[in-house]
Amino acid sequence: MIGASASPLVLQSVGITPFELSLFVFVLITAVLTALFTDVLASIVIFAAYSLGLSIIYTFYHAPDVGLTEAAIGAGITTVFLLLTIAKTSRPTSDDRFDSINWPAVGICTVFVLVVGSTLSAFPAVGDPGSPILTNADVTGYYLQTAYDETGAENAVTAVLAAYRGFDTFGEAIVVFAAGIASLLVLGREVFTT
Amino acid sequence: MSTDRDDTDGVARQRPMYTESQVIMTTVKTVIPFVLTYGLFITFHGTGSPGGGFQGGALIASVVLMIAFAFGIESTRQSLANRLVVGLGTVGVLIFAGIALVPMALGGNFLEYTKYYPVLGSALGLKKYEFVKYGMEAVEIGGIAFIVAGVLMGLFFILAAGVTPPAADESAGAAPLDEVTATEDQEDD
Structure with a gap:
């Protein structure tokens, strides 16, 4: 170290x-x-x-x-x-504070947590300077080094979202727009307000 | 206002949709300017600090949500034109798509901001990389923030309205006759 x-x-x-x-x-x-x-x-x-x-x-x-x-x-x-x-x-109308526990669901959730948790040991510790994202930073390092020179944005996250990966962001914005239209269709209305 | 919904289906715990509260109204009046300013800052300063159009648009929409909670959803709905809500979302999509597609017409790729440089560079007096910065800001402010703010406001009001068509809702309530005809006139144009 x-x-x-x-x-x-x-x-x-x-x-x-x-x-x-x-x-x-x-x-x-x-x-x-x-x-x-x-x-x-x-x-x-x-x-x-x-x-x-x-x-x-x-x-x-x-x-x-x-x-x-x-x-x-x-x-x-x-x-x-x-x-x-x-x-x-x-x-x-029930007055119980807590719901009854669905044990089959608890079993499935436990199995899922165990499966995902078994991969935890493969992750580097938080802030570990030897983690691959810092030592072998092909992608991250490229953005951090060149984002400001290429885009002029101090916030590299915005540079990735709006410039390098702008096509994805366009898709996400369209998804938000489609959600608004879908809500109109589902609720059977033509206007949001009056 | 307390008779906002009469069909409580025998559920005695159902509260009225809107209760006029001096505390909530005063708090919202005090907080709104700061939330709106913060939302605009988050939107306009997205390239220089954490945030961007999505978060800023959500904050701007939450201002309308707070006004609706404090002063009643129905009265807020009546003062907010449907044209504005739909227009925010649609204009946002058009601005984003326009900024993204013009570089393709100029022979570049989708959202290739630097293609604007040969056309507008001398007119605006900007360097090549500055087109990327201001292009990103235009997409964040005019595209994403507009879409998110408009759609979130619309989702809020349509969720509050529910599945019943507005005409049946108006006639079920105890609204005066001239009010009903006034809203019908608004819907016609």
């Missing part, structure tokens, strides 16, 4: 801090509670908290673009849309 100090991109020490650990526990608990609550309103509020925790994690790991999107769309607008949806539907 002596060569690590020579690398220009040394991040925090390898390992997990108590702050990260508490964030992960928070996200895990809110995710499980979202599935367990009987009251849909409580589920939606906890789901918003889950998104907020996730956006803090993204920001903490130096992905502010993703964190902003998660906070605005996940915690904000999705919550509003879900609240509107339950205002239009009837709520269950």
Whole structure:
């Protein structure tokens, strides 16, 4: 690890801090509670908290673009849309706080988590200076080195989204537009407002 | 306003859609200018700092959502023309597609911003790489932010309206007769 100090991109020490650990526990608990609550309103509020925790994690790991999107769309607008949806539907009359647990579903989820979790050991530790993304950075390094000279954008993420991968972004924008049209078709209306 | 929906299907816990609250209205009035400014900053400064058209457009749409929550969805819907909501999304797609397709007409690739340089370079006094920067900003602001803001506003109002057609909704409510005819007149043009 002596060569690590020579690398220009040394991040925090390898390992997990108590702050990260508490964030992960928070996200895990809110995710499980979202599935367990009987009251849909409580589920939606906890789901918003889950998104907020996730956006803090993204920001903490130096992905502010993703964190902003998660906070605005996940915690904000999705919550509003879900609240509107339950205002239009009837709520269950059951007085139980928690839903009964569907054990076959728990079994499938456990198998899935185990399969995905078995690949965890192949990942480098967070901030590991020996990770391939820093030592063998053909693609990442190209963007980080040339994005400013070629596009004049200080934010390399925007340079990738709007210039290098602009065709993908065009497709995504069209998908958003199509979602608006699809909602009109599904709900059988011709206008959004009056 | 409290009789926004009469068909509660016997569910006693159903609350009215809109409750006028001095606290919420004052909070929203205070917060809105800052959220709108932040949304515009995120949109316009997408190439220099985190953010971009998608996040900024969502923030700008959330301003309308907050106004609707504070002052009532129905009254906000009536003051927001359908032409504006649809226009935002459609104009966004046209601007994005236009900026992307003109370089192909000039013999380049899709979204090849530098193809604008031989045509507009001397007229605007910009260097070649600056066309990429301002082209990206034009796509972020005029394309993505418009589409996202328009579609999110539209999704909000159409979700709030539900599946019932608007004409039946109006006649079911206790709206005065002249109001009903006024909205019908608006729909005609």
